[in-house]
Amino acid sequence: MNNRFFTSLAVRNIKSNQQLYVPYLLSSTAIITMFYLMSSLLTNKFVQERSSVLPTLFAMGTIVIGIFSFIFILYINSFLIKRRKKEIGLYGILGLEKKHVAKILFFETLITTFVSIAGALIVGQVFGRLFFMLLNYLLRLPTDINYSTSPMTALITAGLFAGVFAITYLYNVSQFTFANPIKLLKGKKEGEKEPKGSILLFILSLVLLGWGYGISLTIADPLSAISKFFLAVLLVIMGTYLLFITGSIYILKALKKNKRIYYRPGPFISISGMLYRMKQNAVGLANICILASMVIIAVSTTVTIFVGTEETLENRFPKENNMTLNGTDLSQEELNTQFVGLQGKFHEEAQKIELKVTDMESYRYLTVFGNLEGNRLVFEEGFPAANVPLYIQVLLLEDFNEMAGKQIELSNGEALYYHSKGALNQQNIVIGDQEFKLKEADYDFGGEAAIVTTMVLIVPELSQIEMISEIYQQELPQANPASIDAFIGWNTDGTNAQKKALGKQMKQLSSASESLSFESREAFREEWYSMNGGFLFLGIFLGLLFTIGTVLITYFKQVSEGFDDREKFQIMQKVGLDKDMIHESTRSQIVWMFLLPIVTATIHVIFAYPIVRKMLTVFGVTSEITWLLSFTGVVIAFGAIYWMIYRITSRVYYSIVK
Amino acid sequence: MALLEIKNLKKVYTARFSNQQTEALSTVNFSVEKGEFVSIMGESGSGKTTLLNIISTLDEATGGEVYLDGKPLSNIKDKEISAFRRNTLGFVFQDFNLLDNFTIKDNILLPLVLSKTPVAEMEERLIPIVRKLGIEAHINKYPYEVSGGQKQRVAVARALITQPKIILADEPTGALDSKASQNLMEILKGINETGQTILMVTHSTRAASFSSRVLFIRDGSVYHEIYRGEQTSDEFMERISQSLTVLSSRGGKDE
Numbered sequence A: 001m002n003n004r005f006f007t008s009l010a011v012r013n014i015k016s017n018q019q020l021y022v023p024y025l026l027s028s029t030a031i032i033t034m035f036y037l038m039s040s041l042l043t044n045k046f047v048q049e050r051s052s053v054l055p056t057l058f059a060m061g062t063i064v065i066g067i068f069s070f071i072f073i074l075y076i077n078s079f080l081i082k083r084r085k086k087e088i089g090l091y092g093i094l095g096l097e098k099k100h101v102a103k104i105l106f107f108e109t110l111i112t113t114f115v116s117i118a119g120a121l122i123v124g125q126v127f128g129r130l131f132f133m134l135l136n137y138l139l140r141l142p143t144d145i146n147y148s149t150s151p152m153t154a155l156i157t158a159g160l161f162a163g164v165f166a167i168t169y170l171y172n173v174s175q176f177t178f179a180n181p182i183k184l185l186k187g188k189k190e191g192e193k194e195p196k197g198s199i200l201l202f203i204l205s206l207v208l209l210g211w212g213y214g215i216s217l218t219i220a221d222p223l224s225a226i227s228k229f230f231l232a233v234l235l236v237i238m239g240t241y242l243l244f245i246t247g248s249i250y251i252l253k254a255l256k257k258n259k260r261i262y263y264r265p266g267p268f269i270s271i272s273g274m275l276y277r278m279k280q281n282a283v284g285l286a287n288i289c290i291l292a293s294m295v296i297i298a299v300s301t302t303v304t305i306f307v308g309t310e311e312t313l314e315n316r317f318p319k320e321n322n323m324t325l326n327g328t329d330l331s332q333e334e335l336n337t338q339f340v341g342l343q344g345k346f347h348e349e350a351q352k353i354e355l356k357v358t359d360m361e362s363y364r365y366l367t368v369f370g371n372l373e374g375n376r377l378v379f380e381e382g383f384p385a386a387n388v389p390l391y392i393q394v395l396l397l398e399d400f401n402e403m404a405g406k407q408i409e410l411s412n413g414e415a416l417y418y419h420s421k422g423a424l425n426q427q428n429i430v431i432g433d434q435e436f437k438l439k440e441a442d443y444d445f446g447g448e449a450a451i452v453t454t455m456v457l458i459v460p461e462l463s464q465i466e467m468i469s470e471i472y473q474q475e476l477p478q479a480n481p482a483s484i485d486a487f488i489g490w491n492t493d494g495t496n497a498q499k500k501a502l503g504k505q506m507k508q509l510s511s512a513s514e515s516l517s518f519e520s521r522e523a524f525r526e527e528w529y530s531m532n533g534g535f536l537f538l539g540i541f542l543g544l545l546f547t548i549g550t551v552l553i554t555y556f557k558q559v560s561e562g563f564d565d566r567e568k569f570q571i572m573q574k575v576g577l578d579k580d581m582i583h584e585s586t587r588s589q590i591v592w593m594f595l596l597p598i599v600t601a602t603i604h605v606i607f608a609y610p611i612v613r614k615m616l617t618v619f620g621v622t623s624e625i626t627w628l629l630s631f632t633g634v635v636i637a638f639g640a641i642y643w644m645i646y647r648i649t650s651r652v653y654y655s656i657v658k
Numbered sequence B: 001m002a003l004l005e006i007k008n009l010k011k012v013y014t015a016r017f018s019n020q021q022t023e024a025l026s027t028v029n030f031s032v033e034k035g036e037f038v039s040i041m042g043e044s045g046s047g048k049t050t051l052l053n054i055i056s057t058l059d060e061a062t063g064g065e066v067y068l069d070g071k072p073l074s075n076i077k078d079k080e081i082s083a084f085r086r087n088t089l090g091f092v093f094q095d096f097n098l099l100d101n102f103t104i105k106d107n108i109l110l111p112l113v114l115s116k117t118p119v120a121e122m123e124e125r126l127i128p129i130v131r132k133l134g135i136e137a138h139i140n141k142y143p144y145e146v147s148g149g150q151k152q153r154v155a156v157a158r159a160l161i162t163q164p165k166i167i168l169a170d171e172p173t174g175a176l177d178s179k180a181s182q183n184l185m186e187i188l189k190g191i192n193e194t195g196q197t198i199l200m201v202t203h204s205t206r207a208a209s210f211s212s213r214v215l216f217i218r219d220g221s222v223y224h225e226i227y228r229g230e231q232t233s234d235e236f237m238e239r240i241s242q243s244l245t246v247l248s249s250r251g252g253k254d255e
């Protein structure tokens, strides 16, 4: 018997098992497409260039999708092979040797591998391009984001999934090599058994989830958030699978024990059915739950970044016009005269094009880094440092009073302070040989928005700031000298076009001087919107991708279970099951099939909130309200979409079994 | 009045992809009194299963009528048909038709659960039946964990539990060996003796010899019947075999 014979046998088997193979091939193609598109984004220009964080995030995302698709393919394979046990057992009885059966399976696997990988690469190319086109059209960002992929990505995808299918092949062969034909003939009939040590596994699942959640809850700073996020995601994914497997079996068994619940037509049929294939059922639900969490996180974060653009701009640029006077090369007197002179000049410049300054903020400041040890301030160099130090700004009381609209007076040894973590315990602060009595400044400097912990000190005399600068110099002679700089920010009236014109003028003015630098919020607005629009684009793209994944998984689950259950429903109809009751039994699965994954996903996302929020500060988003609104919106929207998916696929299920 | 009355029943199958027609039943007339145990015999393809399926409302007749308790079955509305099947009829099939996702107990209770019977009543009915059928020890097992004979007794228990007016059995011993068949037939006979009406299709003369009357069906109509009367099982079996040989050798429909 040659290979040709086995190939044709394999082809025939696939054809005659169409009902099983069509959903199988569809789902595996879809999941590989998903991986392929995700890994193509890794080499995307936007991802590579926008932020150093993005390639890392997408690499992690690709790994997560890779692991997920591995589990998913094993899952659909187990459906397939279970339903084919009888057929393959028959080969044994008809006298085919095990190695021949293995050969038939080999060619079958080869064909399915080829079809789904080739299919995925083609679909990926087409789908990727089409969706990028569509999204570019819909979002109309100032600059289009282009779809790109590389032969390398395709090669990696093909290699990886060839490996995954090889594993399914080994699994299938082992199933048949170690089982006797009689057992195989019965194979489809036996229900699944509860996994051994399920209590331990249940505890393990809680530990994994707790650990993952714990990472998110205790995350200290945004920079470590990104690396730890990955670990947390993996822990939660593993925890979810174990929780669903052990938890759902436990709940189902408890429901079955409760005679009042169990012995009613709907639950009777659905609970027994789910217990019969408890592991498959649990893995299917966990798959849906994980995809749902991914959709919600991807879309809600990027929506937050996009919606929060205005706020981010305001955080980054406190005023429409922002001029910084660098004091490194200036003496104290020069700084003071320029500081006052510039303010007048800006009023004049605005007037020249018939605009009025509506609001101006100006202050002189010194920026240093250090740590509080007791009440002593120990200076440190700024970034990069292993432990991010405290970011300290020293301001002049006169400027502060003006800025805050206050009339506070300080005597010589006193200072006001602000700390982003709230009030300090210390009564005073020692800097070098200087000591200040501390009073809390009743003013919000918005330090919570900053990536690092911030402290502001306000002293009455410019000479005192100078002194602190000198002490810093003495303590850290090798560090860059800390200069006293000045900031002047102002808004004007007028149209956006006029404001832009003023921005251009100011830019020119600043480029004439070495120590001036200027930033206009208006000039950055467009750039920021296109950047953050890019995020939104990716978020929606991933959201769509995962939603399609959810559709296919739900569809696969319903179709394959439908074929599994068909015979049962036919028998039950013979002994008096009516169509209404079939409906009722599918309806009683709603809570289970619909609510369970969505609710668990929502819980996951709620726990992910702290770590995601920390990561978002890297992108400049700080508003809780924006986040909460977009999160709630996305959960509700996805819930609605999943509801539709669920309804449509359960109709498919119904039409199969009735 | 007879419990079951069949008048001029006719069934013609039309093939799905051609106009070729098969007349499975031409004109069937007979009736079954309450408490009778009637066997139907006949060659393969003579229309026995078709007849049983029409009586059990799984299939619709082309002409004629089936009356149960004097009421025509064709009057039952579509919506009520499942409930009718559940509450009035009991089925025993050749291939058992048990569900692998239910325990033996749940398989037996299935029709009662579908009728929304209170739990207490279900359990009250279950115990005496499983005891009588000798499957009490297995009620928490699954169908794939018990023997064929036990499976068929489970199916009988499922048919009995709704206290149906009539039990319809299509070759119940078809998949069983002679010992298990004997055991099953004794059980059916015992059930019949408590007043339960049974209508059974069978190929086995031994199985038929347990009943009180045998109908012979050929080419879609009943052409002969014999009563057991006072005969012993063995005598009755002898007569059934004789009838079969005589009738099949004679051929034609000239009764």
Ligand SMILES: Nc1ncnc2c1ncn2[C@@H]1O[C@H](COP(=O)(O)OP(=O)(O)OP(=O)(O)O)[C@@H](O)[C@H]1O
Residues within 6 Å of the ligand: B013, B014, B015, B022, B023, B024, B042, B043, B044, B045, B046, B047, B048, B049, B050, B051
């Ligand atoms: N669904 C159908 N469509 C078309 N013809 C059918 C259908 N079911 C049965 N027949 C035909 O009707 C006739 C009677 O079939 P039936 O199944 O009633 O026979 P039977 O007496 O039960 O035979 P057996 O003893 O082999 O079970 C046969 O010729 C059969 O081919």
Ligand SMILES: [Mg+2]
Residues within 6 Å of the ligand: B048, B049, B050
């Ligand atoms: Mg038949």
